[in-house]
Amino acid sequence: xxxxxxxxxxxxxxxxxxxxxxxxxxxxxxxxxxxxxxxxxxxxxxxxxxxxxxxxxxxxxxxxxxxxxxxxxxxxxxxxxxxxxxxxxxxxxxxxxxxxxxxxxxxxxxxxxxxxxxxxxxxxxxxx
Numbered sequence: 001x002x003x004x005x006x007x008x009x010x011x012x013x014x015x016x017x018x019x020x021x022x023x024x025x026x027x028x029x030x031x032x033x034x035x036x037x038x039x040x041x042x043x044x045x046x047x048x049x050x051x052x053x054x055x056x057x058x059x060x061x062x063x064x065x066x067x068x069x070x071x072x073x074x075x076x077x078x079x080x081x082x083x084x085x086x087x088x089x090x091x092x093x094x095x096x097x098x099x100x101x102x103x104x105x106x107x108x109x110x111x112x113x114x115x116x117x118x119x120x121x122x123x124x125x126x127x128x
Contacts, residue, residue, distance in 0.1 A: 025105035033124035
């Protein structure tokens with residue numbers, strides 16, 4: 001029995017030292033950041049112009065000054081797609097594919113930026 005204890009101890013320490021799944025990251029905060037960048041790409045603004053309002057029934061709601069006043073912008077999730085909409089867009093609903101990299105703690109929204117956009121990728125990373 002005395003010989004088995006050191007073996008179990010060494011095995012436990014070796015197992016604990018093995019690389020495992022990446023540390024958890026705050027997925028919602030990273031998604032909000034990526035959605036803010038995607039909205040900026042779709043409207044030729046900077047991400048800081050969008051205020052996160054909250055999540056209503058699974059829909060992310062942002063607010064920004066657009067045209068002559070403030071407007072709400074919505075991001076609805078459908079599987080790995082993010083569908084962007086707003087009343088000021090008169091039915092236009094661009095979408096982007098959500099790519100989650102759990103190992104790196106990153107979320108990327110793949111959309112086609114407008115030519116006037118200064119951003120070419122909507123990607124945010126975070127940790128714990």
